[in-house]
Amino acid sequence: MAEVVRVGLGERAYDIVIGSGVRERAAELQGRLFPVTDSRVEELYGSWLKSCFGAAERFVFPAGEGSKTFLTVEEICRAAARARLDRKACFVAVGGGVTGDMTGFAAAIYMRGVDFIQIPTTLLAMVDSSVGGKTGVDLPEGKNLIGAFHQPKLVLIDPDFLNSLPEREIRCGLAEIIKTGVILDAELFAALEREPASLTGHLDPCRYTKIIRRCCELKAGVVEADEREAGLRAILNYGHTFGHAVEALSGFSISHGEGVAIGMTAAAELAVARGSLTRADAERQRRLLEAVGLPVKLPREYSVPAVLEAMTRDKKNAGGRIRVVLPEGIGRAGVVTPEVPELAAALEAIHA
Numbered sequence: 001m002a003e004v005v006r007v008g009l010g011e012r013a014y015d016i017v018i019g020s021g022v023r024e025r026a027a028e029l030q031g032r033l034f035p036v037t038d039s040r041v042e043e044l045y046g047s048w049l050k051s052c053f054g055a056a057e058r059f060v061f062p063a064g065e066g067s068k069t070f071l072t073v074e075e076i077c078r079a080a081a082r083a084r085l086d087r088k089a090c091f092v093a094v095g096g097g098v099t100g101d102m103t104g105f106a107a108a109i110y111m112r113g114v115d116f117i118q119i120p121t122t123l124l125a126m127v128d129s130s131v132g133g134k135t136g137v138d139l140p141e142g143k144n145l146i147g148a149f150h151q152p153k154l155v156l157i158d159p160d161f162l163n164s165l166p167e168r169e170i171r172c173g174l175a176e177i178i179k180t181g182v183i184l185d186a187e188l189f190a191a192l193e194r195e196p197a198s199l200t201g202h203l204d205p206c207r208y209t210k211i212i213r214r215c216c217e218l219k220a221g222v223v224e225a226d227e228r229e230a231g232l233r234a235i236l237n238y239g240h241t242f243g244h245a246v247e248a249l250s251g252f253s254i255s256h257g258e259g260v261a262i263g264m265t266a267a268a269e270l271a272v273a274r275g276s277l278t279r280a281d282a283e284r285q286r287r288l289l290e291a292v293g294l295p296v297k298l299p300r301e302y303s304v305p306a307v308l309e310a311m312t313r314d315k316k317n318a319g320g321r322i323r324v325v326l327p328e329g330i331g332r333a334g335v336v337t338p339e340v341p342e343l344a345a346a347l348e349a350i351h352a
């Protein structure tokens with residue numbers, strides 16, 4: 001049985017359909033479909049893609065964040081043009097967040113905008129990036145600096161794709177799931193605390209379907225309230241201001257999820273110092289992150305001033321001040337603009 005979450009955005013409203021086997025619904029989609037995927041997903045699921053989309057031309061790019069560029073978007077659009085796709089075409093992103101962000105962006109600009117559908121295959125894409133309409137590419141000067149808001153027409157989430165996903169990628173998704181619990185839903189957080197060990201290793205598809213559904217509902221609620229990040233949507237960046245800085249400093253050897261986990265731990269320290277989070281709740285977060293194998297310490301080799309310097313380069317800063325999302329207990333969050341010494345103290349507190 002598939003579950004459906006509706007993203008209520010008026011004329012841009014769409015369904016997120018979640019359940020084991022829902023990928024087969026892609027075969028029933030009508031119209032000129034243009035599937036886009038990466039080399040790894042093609043390797044694993046090429047024969048399924050072929051059976052599902054038939055003779056439709058599909059675009060395959062080399063897997064990895066390094067492909068998330070203007071150049072690949074140009075190639076996607078040129079392939080679409082060669083296939084004589086017109087404005088009624090529908091791009092279909094089959095893959096992780098890189099595929100989704102880039103295919104969505106190509107769909108936003110091809111012929112001034114065509115439809116697109118998301119079929120996420122990583123946990124991160126299932127619980128976060130495939131929902132909400134943020135699309136884009138990276139520049140050498142920074143990640144996600146180019147983009148557009150372009151909502152998909154449909155999101156098909158099939159947790160069976162997770163069976164082939166490496167453990168480290170599962171943990172990346174778990175960082176975003178734990179983030180969602182801390183900022184929006186104490187019950188989700190408590191559910192994760194029960195048997196955290198079973199969230200990794202052999203995955204329980206039923207449990208994951210429930211978790212993914214809840215994350216999609218919560219994200220849909222935030223996007224409905226603030227589609228273009230004028231305010232509330234910024235709380236989804238919890239852990240990300242510190243996290244992006246650590247990720248960048250490591251030359252991306254620290255993954256996004258690992259960076260976010262370290263970032264959430266630092267943010268929780270700051271929240272405890274400011275009195276918006278109890279030490280006991282900060283400890284609950286730390287224990288859960290650790291239990292699923294995510295890091296909670298700033299590695300020795302990164303100095304606090306270096307992290308602070310990298311944070312000031314983050315594009316989400318308003319007028320020079322560093323904005324940080326802080327939990328207000330478990331299940332609620334707000335945005336603050338702390339002084340640099342407070343940020344430094346929070347980082348010192350988690351330094352290995």
Ligand SMILES: NC(=O)c1ccc[n+]([C@@H]2O[C@H](COP(=O)([O-])OP(=O)(O)OC[C@H]3O[C@@H](n4cnc5c(N)ncnc54)[C@H](O)[C@@H]3O)[C@@H](O)[C@H]2O)c1
Nearest residue numbers: 040041063096097098099121122124125129134161164165
């Ligand atoms: N748009 C948004 O709101 C939003 C939110 C969060 C993150 N993002 C973006 O998402 C990207 C990260 O997404 P990601 O972590 O999914 O990265 P990704 O798309 O690069 O996927 C990670 C790796 O997993 C492989 N893979 C995908 N599905 C697989 C499967 N089922 N089995 C085995 N391997 C599989 C991919 O080939 C890739 O090598 C970043 O670019 C980030 O900026 C966007």
Ligand SMILES: [Zn+2]
Nearest residue numbers: 176240256260
């Ligand atoms: Zn993230």
